[in-house]
Amino acid sequence: MLRQIYCALWWLIAPIAVLRLLWRSRRERGYARHIGERFGFGYAPDLSESGAPLLWVHAVSVGETRAAQPLIEALLTAHPEARVLLTHMTPAGRAMGEALLGTRVLRCYLPYDMPFAVRRFLARYRPVLGVVMETEVWPTLIDECRQADVPLALVNARMSERSYRRAAKFGPAAHKVFGGLARVFAQSEADAKRLSALGARQVTVLGNLKFDMTTPAVLVARGQAWRLAFGTRPVWVAASTRTGEEALILDAFKRSGLADEAVLILVPRHPQRFNEVAALLAREGWRFARRSALNASAANGTDSAQPPLFESNMQVWLGDSMGELGAYYAAAEVAFIGGSLLPFGGQNLIEACAAGVPVLIGAYTFNFEQVSADAIAAGAARRVADSAELGAALRTLLTDRSLCTTMSTAAVAFAALHRGATRRTVEALRLLLRDSN
Template identity: 70%
Template sequence: MLRAIYRAAWWIVAPLAVLRLLIRSRRERGYREHIGERFGRVVGRLPEDDTALIWVHAVSVGETRAAQPLIEALIDARPDARILITHMTPSGRATGQQLYGDRVLRCYLPYDMPHAVRRFLRAWRPSLGLVMETEVWPTLIDECRRADVPLVLTNARMSERSYRRAAKFGNAARDVFGGFSRVLAQSPSDAERLTALGARNVAVLGNLKFDMSTPPELAARGHAWRAAIGTRPVWVAASTREGEEELVLQAFAALGLDDALLLLVPRHPQRFDEVAALVAKSGLRVERRSNWAPAATTPSVQLELPPLPQDVRVLLGDSMGEMGAFYAAADVAFIGGSLLPLGGQNLIEACAIGTPVLIGPHVFNFTQATRDAVAAGAAVQVKDPAELGRVLRELFDDRARRVAMGGAASAFAARHRGATERTVGVLTALM
């Protein structure tokens, strides 16, 4: 009965979803492109041959970057196969283009409607499907099972909050989670919750995000920015979400350092103008990274930068794919999505670069990684903007503590690597 209600609801939701795409396209044009793919209509499909196709679903920017070590390893392990990456957002698709170019195929994942999913599977004929982290679509799982396509929940995580919500559906949830061929969990607690929800063949392989590395040219770009910024205290607020920038600015005021610089990097590109206006309204001088440090035509080329004026208090990160450079340019990183009940964002990339991390109280999507980073001395969890400002001041005043946290962060990230190799071993066996 629940399955029938769910599928019927999609017939109501689908026209509204298209309308939402068109509305969002006013701020991000990519939402009005390739709409047919969202209903399984594929252009540029594979030729009718026996080439194996490995399909990886990565919703948006974060999942696409997290999948990078795995995709690179699959390309190396199976040079005879093609890789298809599906996304749900234009920014995720653009990130996939930036990372892989023509080495992979790409399209949008269709909406979770039977006819759309069947059309997608008939067009691409994947030998193996991978969905990342929390992507659980009941119809997609059903149709892959019917089409005999092994579907693996990879780098899987399940927060206590999400578990309680899913468990309310009882046997229906167990039927959905039991449809995966394998579930490769990040941690034992994730595996325990997923198993309780009916997942079969669950293994704990670790978190793929620990195998992410910042390209040397990106780190060099951040160091060049820092040289042009000078010796003033610098912190980055990374992947901030709507409503959170006001809190970050409150913390900046509580910091009480007139020469400090905030690198403010909103998570969603369609909000860049909105955030720039918010900062300007607060009375702080803001400069856009795209105006001050235009990108070189070749990634390995570093353009000579003018010094950043001392009265610029906020540098707005209005670019894509440069988070590693912002971490490299900063003394301390605050990870967004955590001052409001949004679940937090990935702190591992900052740790891997050796940047001390601060994070707010709401981290239910990254509970294990946050807990481990705090225990390792790589991160400090704060409860509100006032405490964020206070701890920032303490770190800026205590260089030895910052250096120790940075070293602990690098060691923490290095200690947990290896999930990619373990995951590739399982996936190649499935093929």
């Protein structure tokens, strides 16, 4: 009965979903493109007669796409005879996939979870293996893959306590959904236990793929050039901030007493909010500049003879660009990871740790529970309860060079310790592919 209700709801929701895409396209034009793909139409090319096996990886948006990159690179190396299809749900994720992998992979949107759309998708591409990242559990997709004999693996899987409690309310229906996955490769033992309790079969802990992400050398060099251009002023970054957090972060900056001495690089998570955050900065009277206004050739240059890139009295640099988070970390001495001061569940702190940047996180990290706890235990991160504590911690780290260096060393060691999930996952997928043939 629940399955019929779920499918019926999708028929009701689908027109609203299209209207929402068009609404969102006012700020981000990509939402108005490829709408047919979301219903199983307009896919290209037709690979049915190519003879090359197709490996399909689904990564919802930017974060999952960046986490999937090392895995896809490894799959391309391990299976040179195959093609890889990368699917997304957001234009930002699709753009990131194109930037990272170019023409080496095919790409399209994953259709909405409606039987006819999923069937058309599977019939068009005929994947020999499906890989969905982290939390992407779609009942119809799982069922249709099972019926089409497409082994579907949930990779880099995580399941927070909050999400587990919600899913457990569906009882046997949840067990049927999670039990339809061919394999589950979890990030941690805690994730594995929750997923198994929900009915997932053959759950294995392989670690977190995000530890294997590397920042391209060009981004590191760009960030280092920016750091030199900032001069002697301390620099900190507030990364992946969400709605309502920027005001709290700016308040913390004021509380730190460093608003006229240091520079804040403020990087909203979603590009459609760049103008909104710029308006907030202007309204509150902050002296700020936008990354998008910086001449590209000057920003990427390292010639010490070039004119100064930034005004000496600038307080905030708004990071209104995509795909440059690694450069922002390379330019900073401390990082606050957004999505955690308000109950959004946090964002990935691993990239900052790998860059050797001490990390501050808020109270709400339930989407990244294990890695946050591990980073704190390793001395790579500190938790703050509110903007007042953030301001105090910020002042401590930016004025205590010894402490900042200690945390930086711990962050690098923490990131290095947990690498290797990509290699383990590729081998596990190879075995799954072998067993399914």
